[in-house]
Amino acid sequence: MGPVSTEITVQGHFTAWIPAERATVSIVVGFDGPERSSVLSSVTAAVQTVTSSIAPLHDPQDGPVTWWSSDRIRVWAQRPWNTEGKQLAPVHHASIAVSVKFKDFDALAEWLTEAATVPGVQVSGIEWALTQARRTSVTTEVRSRAVKGAADKARVFAQAIGASDVRAVAISDPGMLGVRSTADTTSPATMRAAASTGSGGGDRVLDFTPEDIEVSVSVDARFEAS
Template sequence: MSEVTVTVRGEHEARVAPERATIRVSVRAEGPERTTVVEQVVRLAEPVRGSITERADAGSVVDWTSKRLSVRAERPWNNEGKRLAPVYYASIDFTATFVEASELSIWVSDISPWDGVEVGWVNWHLTPETTARIEREVAAQAVGVAVTRAETYAHALGLEGVTPLEIADVGLISSGQPAALAPMMKVRGAAFAADSAPAMEYEPEDIVISATVEARFLAR
């Protein structure tokens, strides 16, 4: 046996503690008068905005946004099948990115009892710099696993070494598409309702960054 083509798959994953937490909070109001509802939601949103900017100034919030006021009207039906007068709904949404889970928990515990406040989802994530670094490391490890497997198969056949012919993401090998190393990233986060508990505690799961590659080698 002079030479054999060996096709293998290499996988690797890394688990990293989140560095950032981005939370969404909505302030809502409703009532029969549009002007009154708009004034109410703007008034209720001011303390939330102030609490975010205070934490941004202190450095515990690294980024935040506030979406413009949204207003809609609905005409409900009564139990006799008649349309009632319009009810107006107004909302203002905020997002804030915290650097510490403990700071996020304290802030949510503070604002969740406020009138009109609804706490939404939390997205746990890494900084772009950390994400890029971990992706490079995981991709390199996945390639290393593929090389080791190919060498193991070659040695089992009594062959000495392997020469790489192709390497690609899963499903792309020999497809004619450009080969690239692009690890798949999986992020596990959590969303909590504002009324789930009087005090909020956030314990994020690790972020899993994984890469899988396929490779073809010539074993001699």
């Protein structure tokens, strides 16, 4: 009779934190008022000011702006009610969303500081990300380390029961070996931008301090130890 083997099923996990390489800022230009034509005119003028400031910065390869877009104008009206329950005259609304992707974060801060002073502009948020090439290479490395982590864990388990020979028989994404586990995740880029102003009477400049981007992978693995 040959040596008795023991089945070991483990999960490997690895996380890397990578500095962001791109930042996409989203803004909305919007106005409201009693006259539809006036509202439309105000939005059109403000968007023209914003897009005119983007154009000189746009270069798909060198940046600082690598891409930008604007949505179609949205126009709607509503009739509000006063505190006495009376419906008032219509209020007209118009807005346009604009997204701008930067590779230079200093340029982003400078541009957004100026854009925020344009009447009607509101900052919706900033999404931080890696380039696709960088994300692919990092994910490959993280997956490899997750597998190595699973193998190291299996060897520790085997040593604890006196087994010295450990052989991998299956490696998969989480949940595919018939065991319940957390899902394989390569997390979307999530960053926090902190806006602050300098002291004194100088020009206001927004200071964005991005956190690193988390890239995380889990794998399930099955081994035989004897």
